[in-house]
Amino acid sequence: MFQNALPNGIRFYLPEFLGPVHLPTVLPYVAILAIIGFVLAIVPGLIYIERVVMALMQDRTGPNRVGPRGLLQTLADGVKIFFKEEILPKSVDVRIYYLAPIITLIPALTAGAVLPIQMFYFIKGAHVNLPSLSLVDANGAAFNFVLGEGSLLAVPFTVGNVNIGLLYVLAMSSLQAYGVVLAGWSSNNKYSLLGGLRASAQLISYELAMGLSLLCVIILAGSLQLDKIVEAQNILPFGIEGLPSILKGSVFSWFWLGSLGIPVIIYTIAMIAETNRAPFDLPEAEAELIAGFMTEYTSMKYAIFFMGEYATMLTVSGLNAAVFWGGYLPPLNIAPFTLVPGFVWFILKIMGGIWLYVWLRSTLPRLRYDSLMDLGWKKLLPLALFWLFLLAGFTLVRELGTEAKPTASVASEIRTVSH
Amino acid sequence: MNVENIIFWILAVVSIIASLWMVSTRNAVRSALFLVLTFLCMAVFYILLSAQFIAAVQVIVYAGAIMVLFLFVIMLLNLSAPQALKEKGGFQARVSVLLGVGFIAALFSTGFTMTFQTTKTASDLYNLRLIPDNPDMPNVVLPENIGTVETIGRHLFHPSQPWLFPFELTSILLLVAVIGAIILAKRNV
Numbered sequence: 001m002f003q004n005a006l007p008n009g010i011r012f013y014l015p016e017f018l019g020p021v022h023l024p025t026v027l028p029y030v031a032i033l034a035i036i037g038f039v040l041a042i043v044p045g046l047i048y049i050e051r052v053v054m055a056l057m058q059d060r061t062g063p064n065r066v067g068p069r070g071l072l073q074t075l076a077d078g079v080k081i082f083f084k085e086e087i088l089p090k091s092v093d094v095r096i097y098y099l100a101p102i103i104t105l106i107p108a109l110t111a112g113a114v115l116p117i118q119m120f121y122f123i124k125g126a127h128v129n130l131p132s133l134s135l136v137d138a139n140g141a142a143f144n145f146v147l148g149e150g151s152l153l154a155v156p157f158t159v160g161n162v163n164i165g166l167l168y169v170l171a172m173s174s175l176q177a178y179g180v181v182l183a184g185w186s187s188n189n190k191y192s193l194l195g196g197l198r199a200s201a202q203l204i205s206y207e208l209a210m211g212l213s214l215l216c217v218i219i220l221a222g223s224l225q226l227d228k229i230v231e232a233q234n235i236l237p238f239g240i241e242g243l244p245s246i247l248k249g250s251v252f253s254w255f256w257l258g259s260l261g262i263p264v265i266i267y268t269i270a271m272i273a274e275t276n277r278a279p280f281d282l283p284e285a286e287a288e289l290i291a292g293f294m295t296e297y298t299s300m301k302y303a304i305f306f307m308g309e310y311a312t313m314l315t316v317s318g319l320n321a322a323v324f325w326g327g328y329l330p331p332l333n334i335a336p337f338t339l340v341p342g343f344v345w346f347i348l349k350i351m352g353g354i355w356l357y358v359w360l361r362s363t364l365p366r367l368r369y370d371s372l373m374d375l376g377w378k379k380l381l382p383l384a385l386f387w388l389f390l391l392a393g394f395t396l397v398r399e400l401g402t403e404a405k406p407t408a409s410v411a412s413e414i415r416t417v418s419h
Numbered sequence: 420m421n422v423e424n425i426i427f428w429i430l431a432v433v434s435i436i437a438s439l440w441m442v443s444t445r446n447a448v449r450s451a452l453f454l455v456l457t458f459l460c461m462a463v464f465y466i467l468l469s470a471q472f473i474a475a476v477q478v479i480v481y482a483g484a485i486m487v488l489f490l491f492v493i494m495l496l497n498l499s500a501p502q503a504l505k506e507k508g509g510f511q512a513r514v515s516v517l518l519g520v521g522f523i524a525a526l527f528s529t530g531f532t533m534t535f536q537t538t539k540t541a542s543d544l545y546n547l548r549l550i551p552d553n554p555d556m557p558n559v560v561l562p563e564n565i566g567t568v569e570t571i572g573r574h575l576f577h578p579s580q581p582w583l584f585p586f587e588l589t590s591i592l593l594l595v596a597v598i599g600a601i602i603l604a605k606r607n608v
């Protein structure tokens with residue numbers, strides 16, 4: 001009876017109190033541990049997936065010796081790397097040399113704090129008013145659904161649902177450059193230094209295109225808060241009235257299509273370049289620079305670089321999933337899809353991003369350095385800028401045409417301020 | 420003492436030590452890194468003052484972009500050797516000490532003569548155009564959302580506000596600087 005009224009037919013929800021524990025208060029703190037645990041635990045899995053998928057694409061067997069289907073291979077590699085000899089080169093800048101791997105790992109882990117998953121809590125009592133917690137959808141309506149003798153409350157499940165979520169992720173990913181740059185400098189090795197220099201130039205070049213492609217979505221969503229960006233995708237495709245409700249919040253209403261296709265391509269290219277993965281892995285190009293900035297690193301420090309790389313891949317894929325691919329929304333607003341809880345969809349979409357990484361790595365050759373810079377500065381950046389103006393124009397025309405409600409209320413508020 | 424105060428005092432000490440180290444170390448890369456640490460501390464200060472947007476921009480622009488470029492240049496010139504930074508001393512050093520002492524003296528004299536208001540009065544906020552003019556409320560605490568993107572955007576870009584023109588003027592200034600840099604670089608090639 002009531003379920004028809006729920007957004008995307010949500011059937012997965014938690015009680016408000018689990019014994020004496022107030023879940024909406026406690027779960028964000030649990031999420032801190034969950035994110036760190038998830039990222040660190042899933043890295044061996046990702047490496048296994050990468051090796052298997054690449055073997056599949058290159059028509060070879062891949063890992064198949066340790067454990068069933070080679071599942072324990074990365075675990076064995078992990079144990080091996082723990083026990084490797086740790087070599088400290090003679091003329092390194094010791095403090096910075098030790099700090100660099102940590103700097104690559106920490107921002108990647110902290111950036112995961114704002115990625116949203118929606119949780120629904122069943123709250124006893126007729127109408128609960130928790131405006132600080134309740135989500136507001138794109139039309140300004142709060143998700144607060146009466147359900148039997150209580151109501152269902154939608155709460156963004158993040159560690160910190162900050163107002164500047166998207167900027168926070170960008171800030172963290174821009175800090176990531178330091179790890180690579182400092183590793184290259186402190187190793188006191190020409191190859192490392194060249195790797196670090198390449199990494200910093202590459203990061204700065206592609207950050208611009210990435211930021212502009214995300215700005216396109218910010219214009220459409222009207223917020224920097226990631227859960228609001230996801231909720232702004234929970235509409236009929238392009239906001240056209242009269243389409244069947246199966247399409248509400250479906251794959252066609254997500255921002256990959258809503259921003260007319262180009263920003264998601266730009267973002268995807270930029271995110272691969274930001275994480276220094278093939279075909280943009282020039283900072284560690286083995287044919288030219290041995291291992292680039294990682295040349296002088298051994299044992300666990302080397303492993304931490306890898307962890308940082310995979311954690312960054314997870315974070316930027318998570319941002320891609322939340323911003324362009326509907327976050328926790330199911331692909332179609334109909335029974336078998338909506339029965340699956342939101343975080344499963346979110347993780348599936350992140351894994352799709354990881355698949356893309358592996359796919360591109362095994363199919364594309366590495367770029368030459370000048371073509372890398374050409375692509376970033378002369379192709380992606382102007383295209384992203386053009387698309388930003390295009391979408392801004394569309395949005396302006398639409399707002400003027402419909403005399404949108406939030407704009408009007410802003411105007412009146414400003415008028416009372418300045419009278 | 421609440422959490423904000425504890426964070427502030429810890430980070431105040433950290434930022435002062437980092438900035439002192441930044442000017443005193445002979446190693447250019449370390450100096451740049453301590454400057455980054457100072458910037459990050461300042462970003463946290465902005466958050467404590469509930470200016471979230473400025474905090475994020477501080478990290479993205481200063482710590483993320485400008486300092487990475489600084490490091491890039493330092494590495495490119497390979498200033499790793501400490502003796503490369505030896506100052507010639509003389510005139511510039513003496514003037515900078517003089518100006519520094521003057522600045523600190525000015526700062527202290529303001530600190531002693533002025534008493535800072537922790538809560539702004541309503542008329543102050545009205546003069547800053549942050550709240551409606553309301554004489555019934557003599558003292559108001561700054562609203563929580565004062566530093567959010569929405570508030571800043573509304574006050575910067577709305578036509579009824581006085582800051583749209585200066586903002587556009589600033590962006591034109593930056594554009595001129597960008598074009599000038601390109602022209603200068605092209606002439607040298």
